[in-house]
Amino acid sequence: xxxxxxxxxxxxxxxxxxxxxxxxxxxxxxxxxxxxxxxxxxxxxxxxxxxxxxxxxxxxxxxxxxxxxxxxxxxxxxxxxxxxxxxxxxxxxxxxxxxxxxxxxxxxxxxxxxxxxxxxxxxxxxxxxxxxxxxxxxxxxxxxxxxxxxxxxxxxxxxxxxxxxxxxxxxxxxxxxxxxxxxxxxxxxxxxxxxxxxxxxxxxxxxxxxxxxxxxxxxxxxxxx
Amino acid sequence: xxxxxxxxxxxxxxxxxxxxxxxxxxxxxxxxxxxxxxxxxxxxxxxxxxxxxxxxxxxxxxxxxxxxxxxxxxxxxxxxxxxxxxxxxxxxxxxxxxxxxxxxxxxxxxxxxxxxxxxxxxxxxxxxxxxxxxxxxxxxxxxxxxxxxxxxxxxxxxxxxxxxxxxxxxxxxxxxxxxxxxxxxxxxxxxxxxxxxxxxxxxxxxxxxxxxxxxxxxxxxxxxx
Numbered sequence: 218x219x220x221x222x223x224x225x226x227x228x229x230x231x232x233x234x235x236x237x238x239x240x241x242x243x244x245x246x247x248x249x250x251x252x253x254x255x256x257x258x259x260x261x262x263x264x265x266x267x268x269x270x271x272x273x274x275x276x277x278x279x280x281x282x283x284x285x286x287x288x289x290x291x292x293x294x295x296x297x298x299x300x301x302x303x304x305x306x307x308x309x310x311x312x313x314x315x316x317x318x319x320x321x322x323x324x325x326x327x328x329x330x331x332x333x334x335x336x337x338x339x340x341x342x343x344x345x346x347x348x349x350x351x352x353x354x355x356x357x358x359x360x361x362x363x364x365x366x367x368x369x370x371x372x373x374x375x376x377x378x379x380x381x382x383x384x385x386x387x388x389x390x391x392x393x394x395x396x397x398x399x400x401x402x403x404x405x406x407x408x409x410x411x412x413x414x415x416x417x418x419x420x421x422x423x424x425x426x427x428x429x430x431x432x433x434x435x436x437x438x439x440x441x442x
Numbered sequence: 443x444x445x446x447x448x449x450x451x452x453x454x455x456x457x458x459x460x461x462x463x464x465x466x467x468x469x470x471x472x473x474x475x476x477x478x479x480x481x482x483x484x485x486x487x488x489x490x491x492x493x494x495x496x497x498x499x500x501x502x503x504x505x506x507x508x509x510x511x512x513x514x515x516x517x518x519x520x521x522x523x524x525x526x527x528x529x530x531x532x533x534x535x536x537x538x539x540x541x542x543x544x545x546x547x548x549x550x551x552x553x554x555x556x557x558x559x560x561x562x563x564x565x566x567x568x569x570x571x572x573x574x575x576x577x578x579x580x581x582x583x584x585x586x587x588x589x590x591x592x593x594x595x596x597x598x599x600x601x602x603x604x605x606x607x608x609x610x611x612x613x614x615x616x617x618x619x620x621x622x623x624x625x626x627x628x629x630x631x632x633x634x635x636x637x638x639x640x641x642x643x644x645x646x647x648x649x650x651x652x653x654x655x656x657x658x659x660x661x662x663x664x665x666x667x
Contacts, residue, residue: 437598437658
């Protein structure tokens with residue numbers, strides 16, 4: 218049976234965008250939302266948008282999490298902990314969680330160009346604390362513009378993948394490389410997610426100052442593949 | 443009289459590299475060091491390296507600071523506060539300080555891929571607190587590889603300039619643009635220096651993991667100049 222990828226909080230712009238790109242790459246997607254009908258409606262719209270053989274379902278977050286092999290967290294930071302507590306007994310052993318969360322100050326009514334301090338160091342490390350044994354985590358996809366993810370054109374951006382688990386890092390790296398134009402880079406340990414998350418706040422600031430919508434980042438001086 | 447640029451702590455790799463590039467661009471450089479003879483020796487070596495009409499002097503840090511119009515701070519973070527306290531009564535009014543400091547954990551015996559927490563938010567904001575009225579500050583140059591700064595080839599890296607002072611931001615932006623290949627970007631307020639500083643720790647990690655020496659960063663999706 219082909220693997221399923223749940224996109225939790227997947228009705229938002231970043232989640233819908235990732236669902237779009239991964240479904241186009243042939244992955245079987247389950248969009249998760251607080252309410253199943255909203256997720257099903259988002260899945261229907263995305264199927265119509267992509268056309269062809271796109272495999273996209275919708276379900277409430279817990280139902281999506283229970284059946285997936287890989288779960289991508291695309292909720293606002295303010296909703297992350299509550300959801301992960303709810304899902305603690307739900308995950309299948311071996312599930313890989315990919316956290317895309319950026320703890321922007323906007324999540325507590327502040328500016329989207331500022332971060333809030335997370336005691337654990339990063340949203341990813343906060344998430345890691347709330348996963349049961351046997352469920353591993355990588356952090357990735359933070360710096361991809363939601364607007365660019367909506368389409369199908371190549372995206373001029375690197376994805377830094379941070380994880381303490383080799384398998385999780387490998388899976389997230391392979392998924393990132395399925396998005397045209399994207400280069401997946403080894404971002405090192407999960408603790409480095411704090412830097413990668415904060416780059417998103419910097420990109421939002423560049424978007425504002427330069428009046429664009431989809432600033433991204435490339436790293437130079439690295440070996441060609 | 444042409445302006446003078448002091449490079450304080452300028453005998454280290456980052457400082458020497460910036461002195462090299464700015465002298466090549468025709469700027470009058472005063473390398474500052476704790477001991478004047480070391481600075482003078484570094485200035486002599488750099489003059490010989492560049493040749494031609496390079497204008498480079500050496501002096502102790504206070505003497506360099508007292509005569510400059512622009513001062514570039516290239517000390518390790520552990521030496522920054524002590525020097526700025528010493529210089530508080532030394533600066534000419536109107537001096538522009540450009541801080542390049544990255545508070546790497548290496549400065550307290552930790553890893554160069556980790557940062558230490560700075561109460562003010564960034565090394566640049568810590569520096570700002572120690573400047574007298576009339577001396578303004580911008581943060582820039584953090585992400586340029588010292589190795590690449592040593593030569594004269596174009597550098598494939600953007601420089602984010604962060605400042606709350608328009609004049610300081612403009613001066614730092616113009617200096618960055620004098621380095622071949624470099625694009626200077628408006629990094630917003632000085633508080634954003636915390637993100638730009640941390641990108642250096644990420645680049646050092648990329649250097650280690652990819653076995654290179656001069657990873658850099660470019661931002662995509664911005665308007666062409």
